[in-house]
Amino acid sequence: MLQAKQYKNYREKIISNYQPRFRELYKLDPESFLLPTFRKAISENTEESFRRIISEPFPGVFVFEMFQPDFFEKLLAEVENFRKWAHETKLKIMRPNKMSKFGVVLDDFGLHIMLKQLMEDFIFPICKVFFPKECGAMFDSQRGSFIENGEDRNAELGLHVEDSEITLNVCLSKQGEGGEIFFEGTRCKKHMDIDPKPEERFDYCHIPGQAILHRGCHVHGARAATTSGRRANMILWCRNSLFREMQTYEKEFRDWCGQCVHEKKEKESQCLAAKRKEMIRIIE
Ligand SMILES: [Zn+2]
Structure with missing residues (x-):
């Protein structure tokens, strides 16, 4: 409980003292943030309109462009501004995860209102079509973070699942090679440690400006960037506590779990083989 209180104090301290550089980032303005093609697809709100702008290079992994370049530039500059302020005021930034030395949680300095609206109005409609079970009637909480990979930044981020039902991962900027994201199968809690089948492995190379949407329980990692490479990503975790409870x-x-499906198929084929054996015997 103490931890929750500390975190609350941390956020309150930031919200009441931090001066944003770009105030317009803190309220979602679809026209200036989002691409017209993306807005059009969302307003039509059909699977067909989404498929026009979204590709699915691997089952359960969706790729599309949604943001205006101006949004990326402002977000990168805002994060820099926040870091500078934290440094000057000697605030110890709480990192998005244990592996991250340079990342920041975007909700912590006031972007939670914008991110919530982005999730509800623009990410939810897509999820409703492609991940209907996970998103349910609506997501009920979110967390946005900013992660950097590169020579003087993070090393490889090992295999992990996330504290989200659905994750949106947007590549804000990228220089040089490396830093691919690799997927190794979707797993329920019970099957988390089961190795991936060859057909579950999928590598994807981040492209600046592109967003990737996948399940939080889709096991994945990020390779370290090469020495010259550097990459910045915005990660938005979309959560649905009801779905989680139902689990x-x-x-x-x-x-949705690769191993559950595999085991069910095995059982069915064993059943079928047993039935076949029996039938052959009867005919004999
Ligand atoms: Zn399972």
Whole structure:
């Protein structure tokens, strides 16, 4: 509980003292933030309109462009401004994860209102079509973070799953090679440690400006960038606490878990083989 209180104090201290550089970033303005093609697809709100702008290079991994370049530049500059302010005021920045030495949580310095609206009005409609179970009637919380990879930044981010139902991962900028994201199968809690089948492995190279949408339980990692490479990403975790709670009751089979599906198929084929054997015997 003390931790939650400390975190609350940390955020309150920032919100009441930090002076943003770009105030316009703190309220979602679809016209200046988002690409017209993306806005049009969302307003039409059909699978067909989404498929026009979204590709699915691997089952459960969706790739598309959504932001205006101006949004990226302002966000990068705002993060820099926040870091500078934290340094000057001797504030110890709480990092998005243990591996991150330079990342920041965007919600912590006031971007939570903008991110919530972005999630509800623009990410939810896509999820409603491609991940209907996970998003349910609406996501109920989010967390946005800013992560950097590169020579003097993060090393490889090992395999992990995220504290989200759905994750939006946007590449804000990238220089040089390396830093690919690699996926290794979707796993429920029970099957988390099961190795991926060859067909579950999928590598994707980040392209600046592109967003990737995937399940939080889609096991993945990021390779370290090469010595000259550097990459900045915005990660938005979209959560649905009801879906999470339902998981504890739905014990046997989860159609989104690669291993659950695999085991079910195995069982079915064993069953079929046994039946076949029996039939052959009857005919004999
Ligand atoms: Zn499973």
